[in-house]
Amino acid sequence: xxxxxxxxxxxxxxxxxxxxxxxxxxxxxxxxxxxxxxxxxxxxxxxxxxxxxxxxxxxxxxxxxxxxxxxxxxxxxxxxxxxxxxxxxxxxxxxxxxxxxxxxxxxxxxxxxxxxxxxxxxxxxxxxxxxxxxxxxxxxxxxxxxxxxxxxxxxxxxxxxxxxxxxxxxxxxxxxxxxxxxxxxxxxxxxxxxxxxxxxxxxxxxxxxxxxxxxxxxxxxxxxxxxxxxxxxxxxxxxxxxxxxxxxxxxxxxxxxxxxx
Numbered sequence: 354x355x356x357x358x359x360x361x362x363x364x365x366x367x368x369x370x371x372x373x374x375x376x377x378x379x380x381x382x383x384x385x386x387x388x389x390x391x392x393x394x395x396x397x398x399x400x401x402x403x404x405x406x407x408x409x410x411x412x413x414x415x416x417x418x419x420x421x422x423x424x425x426x427x428x429x430x431x432x433x434x435x436x437x438x439x440x441x442x443x444x445x446x447x448x449x450x451x452x453x454x455x456x457x458x459x460x461x462x463x464x465x466x467x468x469x470x471x472x473x474x475x476x477x478x479x480x481x482x483x484x485x486x487x488x489x490x491x492x493x494x495x496x497x498x499x500x501x502x503x504x505x506x507x508x509x510x511x512x513x514x515x516x517x518x519x520x521x522x523x524x525x526x527x528x529x530x531x532x533x534x535x536x537x538x539x540x541x542x543x544x545x546x547x548x549x550x551x552x553x554x555x556x557x558x559x560x561x562x563x564x565x566x567x568x569x570x571x572x573x574x575x576x577x578x579x580x581x582x583x584x585x586x587x588x589x590x591x592x593x594x595x596x597x598x599x600x601x602x603x604x605x606x607x608x609x610x611x612x613x614x
Contacts, residue, residue, distance in 0.1 A: 385428050385454075385456060385457075385463075385464040385465075385497070386428055386429040386430075387429075387430075387431065387454070387456055387457040387458070387460075387464060388429070388430055388431055388457075388458075389459060390430070390431040390433050390434070390457075390458045390459070391458065391459055392410050392431075392432075392433070392453055392458035392459060392460075395412065395433035395436075397433060397434075397436035398412045398433060398436050398439060398451070400414065401413060401414050401439065401449075401451070402414065404479070406475045406476065406478070406479035407475040407478065407479070408455075408475065409452065409453070409455070409471075409472040409475035409476060409479075410432075410452075410453040410458065410460075411450050411451065411452055411453065411476070411479070412432055412433070412439070412449075412450070412451040412453070413448070413449060413450045413451070414439075414443070414448050414449060415448035415449070415450060415480075415483055415485060416448055418484070418489075419446075419447070419448045419485075419489070420446065420447050420448070420489050420490070420491070420512075421447060421448045421449065421450060421480070421485050421489055421490050421491070422438075422442040422445075422447040422448070422449050422450070422490075422491045422492075422493055422611070423449075423450045423452065423476065423480070423490060423491070423492050423493065423502075423505065423511075424438050424442075424449065424450065424451045424452060424493045424494075424495070424498070425452055425473075425492070425493070425494045425495070425498035425499075425501035425502045425505070426451070426452070426454075426495050426496075426498050427495045427496035427497055427498055427518075428496060428497040428498075431453060431457050431458045432451040432452060432453040432454075432457070432458070433453075433458065435451055435495075437598055438451065438493065439451060441604065441607055441608060441611075442611070444608065445608055445611035445612050446611075446612075447491065447611060450476065450480070452472060452473075452476055452501075454468075454469050454472055454501075455468035455469060455471070455472055456468065456469075466543060466544065469501055470501075470504055472501075473501060473504050473505045473508065474508065476505070477505065477508055477509045480509075487509045487510055487511050487512070488511075488512050489512070490509075490511040490512060491511055491512060491513045491514065491515065491611065492505050492506055492511045492513075492514050492515070493514075493515040493516075493517070493607075494514075494515070494516050494517065494519065495517045495518065496517070496518050496519075496567070496568060496594070497523075497544075498517075499516040499517065499518070499519035499520065499544075499546060500520070500523060500543075500544025500545075500546055500549075501544070502514065502515075502516060503516075503519075503544065503546040503549035503550050504544060504549055506549060506550060506553055506555075507549040507550070507553075510553055510554070510555060511555060512555050512556070513555050513556040513557065513558075513610070514550075514553070514555055514556070514557045514558070515557075515558045515560070515607060515610060515611075516546075516557065516558070516559045516560070516573075516576070517559075517560045517561075517597065517603075518560070518561055518562060518565055518567070518568050518573065518594055518597065519546060519559060519561070519568070519572070519573050519576050520544075520546060520568045520572045520573070520576065521545075521546055521547050521572050521575050521576045521579070522543060522544065522545040522546060522547060522548075523543035523544045523545070524543050524545070525572055546576055547575075547576060547579045550576075550579070550580060551579075551581070552581065553580070553581070553582050554581075554582050555582055555583075556582065556583045556584070556585075556610075556613070557580055557582050557583070557584045557585070558584075558585050558587065558606065558607070558610045559573055559576065559577050559584070559585070559586045559587065560587045560589060560597065560603060560606055560607070561573035561574070561586070561587075561588060561589065562589045562591075562592030562593050562594060562596070562597055563588050563589060563590050563591065563592060564591065564592060564593045565592070565593050565594045566593060566594065567593075567594035567595070568594060570588075573586075574586070585606075585610070587602065587603075587606040589602055589603055
């Protein structure tokens, strides 16, 4: 009996180590779930221009001098799936830029934190080339895109910021999912929203589903508490992570925030 226990414990130890190594070496596959959407075939955004800025792809209708909303979407699907944001931004009087990440929409390169951060730098440069200043911009992030949006804010602080289902850091998210591993040393080049937004002075809206079991509601609250700027927290009662836009309050909160001076 004792021998069986030792063997079982040994097998468990081997599995623990092997799985931990897999997670560490393949963390981008764990985080990012791109689909096979063709970037150039997006009927939902047929009125948008399709732009490639230094290799980063954008759906956009921006005009110089017009306030502009920049969207960084979540980890699944594509920018084409987020046409609802384009309609929201347009209705509020904003031009929009829906950013497609490296590795998404039939991009042959796999997505990674580093490549997506490079996309952000390309977007910032492209906005400047269009004559769109940071003071004319609102940056919007959804889920993993809140890390991307916070990184944008760190480099080029916008007038205002909207974070939908955000986290304090990607390490903290990993800790909730893989609490039995030393995630602090396993997650590489991760997004840290608390650090990125430290000192940000613009208006901020955070929206979080009360029943979110992907990015816990408590992480959104902790990020909100860390902010030093004018801020609003909108709880979506009864919502989880992927059904926020089934709730009218989500649309209303974003629209009212965008229309504020």
